[in-house]
Amino acid sequence: MKKRKTKNIYKDNSMKTLVFATGNQGKMREIREILGDSIPEILSMKEAGIEADIVEDGKTFEDNALIKARAVSKAGNIMAMADDSGLVVDCMDGAPGIYSARFMGEDTSYDIKNNYIIEQAMKVPFEERTARFVCAIACVMPDGREWVVRGTVEGVINDRQAGENGFGYDPIFLLPDRGVTTAELPPEEKNEISHRGRALRAMRELLIKEGIL
Secondary structure, three states: OOEOOOOOOOOOHHHOEEEEOOOOHHHHHHHHHHHOOOOOEEEEHHHHOOOOOOOOOOOOHHHHHHHHHHHHHHHHOOOEEEEEEEEEEHHHOOOEHHHHHHOOOOOOOHHHHHHHHHHHHOOOOHHHOEEEEEEEEEEEOOOOOEEEEEEEEEEEEOOOOOOOOOOOOHHHEEEOOOOEEHHHOOHHHHHHHOHHHHHHHHHHHHHHHOOOO
């Protein structure tokens, strides 16, 4: 967890607007469901009218989350958050990992990506199809303070796509203890156990402790 301390000048309600560095509406829905009670206004970059040239050239999820949050905070002079998340598949040497969104090409559908991962996972026994969702979330303030947290959830790659409640790789990520994929969970239940849900709640608690929320 990274933290840079300066004088706390963001305690008044006028600063309770957050811009999240994403245009993914599925992700924005989850963010608002989890943080909505803590932050009155949560906007995407498009909704906030913020444009920023962001090059995600970090080596870790944390690196990329900070790159995005710093760029948005600087462009809008506002509190900004960003996440970098992805699927780590052990039998694929950790792929797609930090390249999850760009895996097999940014314009390739997740239906194609998911089927490819299933094909690779089916080459090994079930017990070797372990995988995890990872989410790093960074928060950057206009005064330069910044924090990063990580959330993870463990699972295995399913033998087929199942469920319509999630997005991305959710339909192939099986939770063995529940017998369903994360795409088969109701949204509120998914938020309770998801990597992004865990990271967002950890960030919320951290910002409360720091006096931001």
